[in-house]
Amino acid sequence: MNNPLLSVQGLRTYFYTGAGVARAVDDVSFEIGAGETVGLVGESGCGKSVTALSILRLIASPGRIEPGSRMLFEGRDLLALSEEDMRHIRGNRIAMIFQEPMTALNPVFTVGDQIAEVARVHDGASRRDAWNKAVEMLELVGIPAPEERAKEYPHQMSGGMRQRVVIAMALVMKPALVIADEPTTALDVTIQAQIIDLLKDLQQRFGTSILLITHDMGVVAESVSRVIVMYGGEIVEQATVDQLFAKPHHPYTEGLLSAMPRVGHERERLQTIPGTVPPPTSWPSGCRFHDRCPYAWERTRVEHPPLYEVEAGHLSRCHLAQEPERRLQPHTPLVAQS
Amino acid sequence: MFTDAIDRTRRLLHGLGGPARVALVVLLCFYALALLAPVVAPYAPSQQLDIVALKNQPPSFAHWFGTDRVSRDVLTRTLYGARVSLSVATLAMLVAAVVGTTYGLVAGTLGGAVDTVMMRFLDALLAIPRVLLLIAILALWNPVPLSMLVLLLGLTGWFDVSRLVRAEAMAMREREFVVAARSLGARRGRIMLRHLLPNVLVPVIVTTTLGIGNVIVLEAGLSFIGIGVHEPTASWGTMFQEGTAAFAGTWWAALFPGIAIVVTVLCFNVLGDALRAVLDPRHLPRSRIAAPAATFAAVAE
Numbered sequence: 001m002n003n004p005l006l007s008v009q010g011l012r013t014y015f016y017t018g019a020g021v022a023r024a025v026d027d028v029s030f031e032i033g034a035g036e037t038v039g040l041v042g043e044s045g046c047g048k049s050v051t052a053l054s055i056l057r058l059i060a061s062p063g064r065i066e067p068g069s070r071m072l073f074e075g076r077d078l079l080a081l082s083e084e085d086m087r088h089i090r091g092n093r094i095a096m097i098f099q100e101p102m103t104a105l106n107p108v109f110t111v112g113d114q115i116a117e118v119a120r121v122h123d124g125a126s127r128r129d130a131w132n133k134a135v136e137m138l139e140l141v142g143i144p145a146p147e148e149r150a151k152e153y154p155h156q157m158s159g160g161m162r163q164r165v166v167i168a169m170a171l172v173m174k175p176a177l178v179i180a181d182e183p184t185t186a187l188d189v190t191i192q193a194q195i196i197d198l199l200k201d202l203q204q205r206f207g208t209s210i211l212l213i214t215h216d217m218g219v220v221a222e223s224v225s226r227v228i229v230m231y232g233g234e235i236v237e238q239a240t241v242d243q244l245f246a247k248p249h250h251p252y253t254e255g256l257l258s259a260m261p262r263v264g265h266e267r268e269r270l271q272t273i274p275g276t277v278p279p280p281t282s283w284p285s286g287c288r289f290h291d292r293c294p295y296a297w298e299r300t301r302v303e304h305p306p307l308y309e310v311e312a313g314h315l316s317r318c319h320l321a322q323e324p325e326r327r328l329q330p331h332t333p334l335v336a337q338s
Numbered sequence: 339m340f341t342d343a344i345d346r347t348r349r350l351l352h353g354l355g356g357p358a359r360v361a362l363v364v365l366l367c368f369y370a371l372a373l374l375a376p377v378v379a380p381y382a383p384s385q386q387l388d389i390v391a392l393k394n395q396p397p398s399f400a401h402w403f404g405t406d407r408v409s410r411d412v413l414t415r416t417l418y419g420a421r422v423s424l425s426v427a428t429l430a431m432l433v434a435a436v437v438g439t440t441y442g443l444v445a446g447t448l449g450g451a452v453d454t455v456m457m458r459f460l461d462a463l464l465a466i467p468r469v470l471l472l473i474a475i476l477a478l479w480n481p482v483p484l485s486m487l488v489l490l491l492g493l494t495g496w497f498d499v500s501r502l503v504r505a506e507a508m509a510m511r512e513r514e515f516v517v518a519a520r521s522l523g524a525r526r527g528r529i530m531l532r533h534l535l536p537n538v539l540v541p542v543i544v545t546t547t548l549g550i551g552n553v554i555v556l557e558a559g560l561s562f563i564g565i566g567v568h569e570p571t572a573s574w575g576t577m578f579q580e581g582t583a584a585f586a587g588t589w590w591a592a593l594f595p596g597i598a599i600v601v602t603v604l605c606f607n608v609l610g611d612a613l614r615a616v617l618d619p620r621h622l623p624r625s626r627i628a629a630p631a632a633t634f635a636a637v638a639e
Contacts, residue, residue, distance in 0.1 A: 061450070090522060092523060095522060103514035104518045106533055107537070117522075121528070169518075
């Protein structure tokens with residue numbers, strides 16, 4: 001990709017806790033092009049949100065972005081910026097949408113006031129102008145009667161409306177990149193579809209790039225062009241959405257896809273991946289997925305797999321790339337054996 | 339914006355409920371009477387009307403609350419006493435609220451080692467019994483000017499407020515909207531003043547309201563044992579002390595300031611409790627403008 005908007009190279013974010021060093025994000029590299037929507041998927045605890053917060057440098061102590069990590073955004077090294085310069089990027093060039101719209105809004109201010117605040121922080125807009133901007137943004141995200149709605153408090157709105165407000169806040173400055181951290185997880189299914197449509201619509205209008213973090217493969221299928229699958233703090237597979245759904249390579253991705261309900265297969269019992277994500281203080285040796293993997297063999301227990309290129313633009317961190325015949329002999333994973 | 343404020347006040351008053359509204363009206367009347375004491379009081383506060391003929395007079399139409407042993411009008415002195423008692427207590431709690439909120443907010447926002455040091459210091463201060471400390475200081479500093487009494491009461495009364503604010507600020511700091519504000523580029527100072535302070539104000543207002551009642555009792559108590567407010571300045575505490583010191587027949591000299599203390603403290607407590615219940619913004623009614631999503635769901639059903 002020529003001149004990507006965001007280029008993350010070897011990002012490591014570790015937390016120094018009493019229980020040991022939690023390697024929440026461990027050597028993650030990816031790129032996001034201008035106007036592109038990239039999906040970041042994985043179970044809870046695999047490092048998605050920490051990756052997002054790392055891009056904005058919002059990791060609080062005892063967490064730390066390790067030296068050697070590099071993040072280039074619009075040609076600037078984010079990790080070399082002063083805190084003040086970084087502040088100008090947050091909300092202005094990169095904005096974030098959070099999972100729970102109730103807690104992402106301040107309960108004591110009207111929603112209009114909170115949207116206006118962004119314009120006041122970054123534009124130095126007057127109270128009047130910022131308020132008008134807020135009303136305009138509410139209209140843009142499809143809130144009816146925006147003039148009146150702007151004067152309401154977050155608790156007076158429904159979940160879907162609140163998420164629209166959060167999106168309005170993120171888009172005030174027309175950022176180049178929006179990081180949406182599970183923006184639909186806390187919402188009803190019908191509202192989820194509306195919010196995804198809204199994001200797609202706004203992206204087309206403003207040409208914003210979106211990093212969509214989710215654990216919902218359905219959301220991925222309908223809204224992104226490229227997918228990054230994370231497991232155990234690492235990227236385990238990266239592909240276009242077509243490649244990923246047609247030919248998933250990594251057993252973890254396979255598991256995620258078969259855990260997704262599909263039309264036409266209603267009668268079948270949904271598959272699950274046995275076990276849970278191990279704690280980030282003690283990732284397993286070799287392949288971090290080996291104890292949950294139905295194809296694991298001796299090599300996966302000792303040798304940490306690199307990212308293999310299995311086809312053009314399709315990367316997978318699995319030794320099956322070199323020993324594809326192993327895929328024919330699935331067995332019960334280690335964690336399910338005892 | 340202005341109509342908005344009026345609207346909010348009306349809603350607040352409505353939400354308070356009957357007893358608290360009565361308490362609020364009574365307190366406002368007391369403050370008004372205290373403020374207007376020079377206008378409404380029939381005499382000057384220390385005026386001795388007739389030391390021989392008019393001492394120890396029981397309540398009558400001429401002297402509603404009677405007269406004391408040196409022939410001063412008890413009603414007049416109760417009104418002037420309100421000026422001292424109410425202003426000392428209110429200002430002292432204001433000092434406590436400002437100091438406590440600032441201290442708690444700084445500790446709670448910065449966290450880490452700063453917080454640890456500030457909280458251990460607070461623990462040390464809390465280990466000192468407030469009343470004994472006040473008695474010790476006031477016994478040595480006698481008579482104490484009123485402004486210093488306010489400061490002493492305020493500076494020994496902020497510990498609870500600051501612990502409360504610190505705990506609230508710590509809880510708020512982890513909330514998503516604070517992270518969201520940072521992700522949108524807000525400075526630390528803005529986060530402290532705009533996102534944390536307003537969210538801790540409710541408990542501060544409640545504690546301060548309840549605290550004024552306590553300080554009135556404390557001031558009365560100190561004055562009662564002769565080391566708070568001093569003669570001839572009238573405060574409810576000094577009047578009560580004088581009234582009980584006189585012989586038992588002149589009950590009115592102690593009863594009226596006593597009633598004033600009880601009623602005021604009761605009103606502050608009732609009001610404080612009601613404010614606690616109503617000031618939480620989650621009690622506001624939901625919007626009546628229907629969202630399209632909701633309409634859709636209703637149709638689907």
